[in-house]
Amino acid sequence: MNQLSVIAEQTVVPYTAPPPWRVLTEVGYFAGLCALLGGLAVVLIAVLPAHRDHAQSVEGRERHTWAIFPVIGVAMLPLLYLQEAALAARSGEFAFAHGLRPDVIGEFLTAPKESGEWIAESTLRLVQVVLLEGAALLAVAAGRRASRRLGWWALLVGVVGEVVVSVPTAFAGxxxxxxxxxxxxxxxxxxxLVWLGGLGVLAALAVRSRGSASDAAWAGTWSRFSVMAMTAAGGILISGLWMSWQHVGGFGEFVTTPYGRFLLLKIVLVGVMLAAGGYNHVVLLPRIERSLRGGDVPTVRHAVRAHFPKVAAFEATVGIAVLFIVPFLSGSARKESGSGSAAPFDGRILLIGVLLIATVLASFWATSRLAHAQARRPHLSSVPTVAD
Known part of the structure; x- marks a missing residue:
C-alpha cells in the first residue's frame, strides 16, 4: 500500500446527524415491522401453542388473540410508504416533502441497474415493498379470520421481504x-424484530386478556417466549459484537466519536433489556413453576397477570429507545477518527468468532441449567399478592 492510499484510508470523515424526518420515518417503519413480524412469531410459536396446551383453544380465545393484527397490518402500510419516501429523498438528496410524491417514489423503485449488476438495487427494493405489503394484508386477513395458516404465510412472506434487499446486486469482487x-x-x-416485537405484542395481549385465559396458559406463554427471546438475544449479541468491531477501532472511540457514543448508549440499553430478561428467566419463571407445582395460585396469578406484562412493557419501551438511536448510527467511528478500516477476515478472526459463539452458547447453557435448578427447588410459601 502506497503512502497516498494510507492517507486516503485514514482521512477523517465528520459526523452528520440525521434530519428529524429520517429519524421518525425509520423508527416508525422498524417499530411497525417489529409488531408485524415479531408479533406474528410470538403468537404462532408461544401464545397459541401454550393456550392450547392448557385447554384454551376455543374459537373465541383464538379470535381474541388474533384481533390485534388487523390494526398492525393496516398501520404498516402508511409506515412503509413513509419509509420509501424517506429513502427516495436520501437517494436523490432532496427534501422529504418532495419524496412523498408517488411519482418520485415510483422513479426510485424503478431506477435502472448499473453496469455489472445482475439486478438493480431498486428492483430488490420494489420486491421488498410488494412482499411487505402482502405480509401486512395477510396479517389483516389472518386477524379477521383467526387463521394460523394465513398467519404463517404472513410471517414467511414478511421475513422474505425483509431479507430480500440484502441479496447482492453483483457478485464480482x-x-x-x-x-x-x-x-x-x-x-x-x-x-x-422477534425480541422487541414479541415483547410489545405480548404486553398488549396480556393487558387485553386479563381474566380471559388461565394462569397456567400465560405461564406457558412467558416460558416459551423466554426461549425465543434468549435465542434472538444470542443472535443479536454475536452479530452486534462483530458489527461493533467493524465500525469501532478501539474502546477510546466509544467516547471520542459521536458514532461511538450513540453505539455505547445502545449497548447500555440492550444490556438493561438483557438484565430484565435474565431476571425473568433465572428467577421469576422458576418461581412460577414451583408455585404451579405447589398449587400457589396467588403467586402465579400475580406473576403472569401483573409482573410479566409490566416487565415486558418496560423492555419494549427501552427497545423503542434503542430504535430511536439506530438512525444516528450512520457511518462509523473508524471513519470519524481516521483509524482506518477493520482488518480483513482471516484465520485469527475466525478463531475469535468461534470462541465468541462458544462463549455465548456456554453462558446460555449455564443460565438454563441455573433456571432449571431453581425450578426444582421445593416451594416453601406464597408471595404476598400485590394489587394490579
Missing amino acids: LVVDDWLKTVLTQVHILGA
Missing part, C-alpha cells in the same frame, strides 16, 4: 467480509 456483513446484519435485524 465479493469477499468473505461482504458475505459476513450480509448474513450477520440480517441476523441482527431479525433477532431484534
Whole structure:
C-alpha cells in the first residue's frame, strides 16, 4: 500500500446527524415491522401453542388473540410508504416533502441497474415493498379470520421481504467480509424484530386478556417466549459484537466519536433489556413453576397477570429507545477518527468468532441449567399478592 492510499484510508470523515424526518420515518417503519413480524412469531410459536396446551383453544380465545393484527397490518402500510419516501429523498438528496410524491417514489423503485449488476438495487427494493405489503394484508386477513395458516404465510412472506434487499446486486469482487456483513446484519435485524416485537405484542395481549385465559396458559406463554427471546438475544449479541468491531477501532472511540457514543448508549440499553430478561428467566419463571407445582395460585396469578406484562412493557419501551438511536448510527467511528478500516477476515478472526459463539452458547447453557435448578427447588410459601 502506497503512502497516498494510507492517507486516503485514514482521512477523517465528520459526523452528520440525521434530519428529524429520517429519524421518525425509520423508527416508525422498524417499530411497525417489529409488531408485524415479531408479533406474528410470538403468537404462532408461544401464545397459541401454550393456550392450547392448557385447554384454551376455543374459537373465541383464538379470535381474541388474533384481533390485534388487523390494526398492525393496516398501520404498516402508511409506515412503509413513509419509509420509501424517506429513502427516495436520501437517494436523490432532496427534501422529504418532495419524496412523498408517488411519482418520485415510483422513479426510485424503478431506477435502472448499473453496469455489472445482475439486478438493480431498486428492483430488490420494489420486491421488498410488494412482499411487505402482502405480509401486512395477510396479517389483516389472518386477524379477521383467526387463521394460523394465513398467519404463517404472513410471517414467511414478511421475513422474505425483509431479507430480500440484502441479496447482492453483483457478485464480482465479493469477499468473505461482504458475505459476513450480509448474513450477520440480517441476523441482527431479525433477532431484534422477534425480541422487541414479541415483547410489545405480548404486553398488549396480556393487558387485553386479563381474566380471559388461565394462569397456567400465560405461564406457558412467558416460558416459551423466554426461549425465543434468549435465542434472538444470542443472535443479536454475536452479530452486534462483530458489527461493533467493524465500525469501532478501539474502546477510546466509544467516547471520542459521536458514532461511538450513540453505539455505547445502545449497548447500555440492550444490556438493561438483557438484565430484565435474565431476571425473568433465572428467577421469576422458576418461581412460577414451583408455585404451579405447589398449587400457589396467588403467586402465579400475580406473576403472569401483573409482573410479566409490566416487565415486558418496560423492555419494549427501552427497545423503542434503542430504535430511536439506530438512525444516528450512520457511518462509523473508524471513519470519524481516521483509524482506518477493520482488518480483513482471516484465520485469527475466525478463531475469535468461534470462541465468541462458544462463549455465548456456554453462558446460555449455564443460565438454563441455573433456571432449571431453581425450578426444582421445593416451594416453601406464597408471595404476598400485590394489587394490579
